[in-house]
Amino acid sequence: MKLCTNCILPETFPGIRFDDHGVCNHCRREESALQKAPEKKAQYRERLDQLIGSLKGTAPAYDAILAYSGGKDSSYTLKLLQDRYSLRLLAFTFDNHFVTHRSWENIKAICDATGADHIAVRPPWSVMKKLFCLTAGEDIFPAPTLLRASAICTACIGLVKSLVLKTALEMDIPLVAFGWSPGQAPIQSAIMKTNPALVRQNQAPWIKAFPAEISHSLARYFIPERYYELHQDRFPHNIHPLAFFDYDEEEIKRQLEGLGWQAPTDTDTNSTNCLLNAFANQCHIRRHRFHPYVWEIANMVRQGVMGREEGIAKIYTDQSQEMVEYAQKKLGLPQSAQRQD
Numbered sequence: 001m002k003l004c005t006n007c008i009l010p011e012t013f014p015g016i017r018f019d020d021h022g023v024c025n026h027c028r029r030e031e032s033a034l035q036k037a038p039e040k041k042a043q044y045r046e047r048l049d050q051l052i053g054s055l056k057g058t059a060p061a062y063d064a065i066l067a068y069s070g071g072k073d074s075s076y077t078l079k080l081l082q083d084r085y086s087l088r089l090l091a092f093t094f095d096n097h098f099v100t101h102r103s104w105e106n107i108k109a110i111c112d113a114t115g116a117d118h119i120a121v122r123p124p125w126s127v128m129k130k131l132f133c134l135t136a137g138e139d140i141f142p143a144p145t146l147l148r149a150s151a152i153c154t155a156c157i158g159l160v161k162s163l164v165l166k167t168a169l170e171m172d173i174p175l176v177a178f179g180w181s182p183g184q185a186p187i188q189s190a191i192m193k194t195n196p197a198l199v200r201q202n203q204a205p206w207i208k209a210f211p212a213e214i215s216h217s218l219a220r221y222f223i224p225e226r227y228y229e230l231h232q233d234r235f236p237h238n239i240h241p242l243a244f245f246d247y248d249e250e251e252i253k254r255q256l257e258g259l260g261w262q263a264p265t266d267t268d269t270n271s272t273n274c275l276l277n278a279f280a281n282q283c284h285i286r287r288h289r290f291h292p293y294v295w296e297i298a299n300m301v302r303q304g305v306m307g308r309e310e311g312i313a314k315i316y317t318d319q320s321q322e323m324v325e326y327a328q329k330k331l332g333l334p335q336s337a338q339r340q341d
């Protein structure tokens with residue numbers, strides 16, 4: 001398969017074009033922005049310092065809530081917020097029933113080390129199973145979303161985003177933090193004040209994507225309509241600091257290991273917490289002919305925070321069939337692996 005000679009986007013990526021040097025249109029478009037990146041990152045660090053300076057200590061219990069999977073990026077975000085700002089932190093984990101045992105241990109270790117409180121929400125298996133079986137078989141979300149993540153991931157992350165915001169509103173927490181990697185979300189959105197109109201606008205198409213029966217069982221995880229008025233003056237800022245702080249995967253792992261974090265040995269190459277990810281990737285690759293993480297990893301290669309060879313190894317490796325089968329079996333779906341006896 002033909003890949004961009006600069007990043008690693010493949011010829012199967014929708015809308016991609018290559019020039020005479022084999023460089024893709026996304027790389028060309030980003031060239032000038034990348035040159036200005038160090039300056040921009042410094043500006044964002046300063047903006048975050050100011051924002052936190054103005055908010056810290058003003059809320060009744062917590063300065064920030066973090067969407068916390070126990071993976072390396074969100075663990076490191078928690079550490080960073082503690083080291084740099086000494087915030088009162090609440091870590092929130094969405095238990096999708098596929099979190100590895102090791103991740104729960106990591107969550108405990110990092111929360112203890114950073115002094116964060118921890119809460120988890122675990123929807124019943126019947127709800128999650130229906131949601132994952134639906135999204136395993138069908139791309140229910142708008143097409144642009146599926147350029148950046150599989151339908152299964154999009155469903156899960158949508159619930160995470162909604163639940164952390166809902167918790168922030170209910171507990172009057174002024175900052176909502178995410179551990180997006182520098183390739184996952186652009187720096188332009190790395191510090192953003194939310195408001196009722198924006199949240200309602202983002203949530204509506206996402207809710208609409210579900211069939212009525214599932215939508216009904218998920219309703220309690222969405223932002224209730226009355227919150228838009230009730231909490232209208234208290235909508236938090238969203239931040240994802242890894243977009244503008246130094247990011248080096250090996251260094252991050254080294255620092256976390258110093259706090260008792262260990263990389264799980266049972267996840268795929270793109271996740272350090274989720275046992276559903278390999279299956280989610282495989283469903284996406286079969287339907288779309290590109291890997292759902294390729295956008296994120298290509299961004300990181302382009303930014304120079306990940307080597308091209310490493311990126312290729314993460315993306316252009318077959319999904320572990322053992323992990324795929326584990327997820328299929330748990331979801332009660334037919335096993336897709338071809339076996340010869």
Ligand SMILES: [Zn+2]
Pocket residue numbers: 004005006007008009023024025026027
């Ligand atoms: Zn490229």
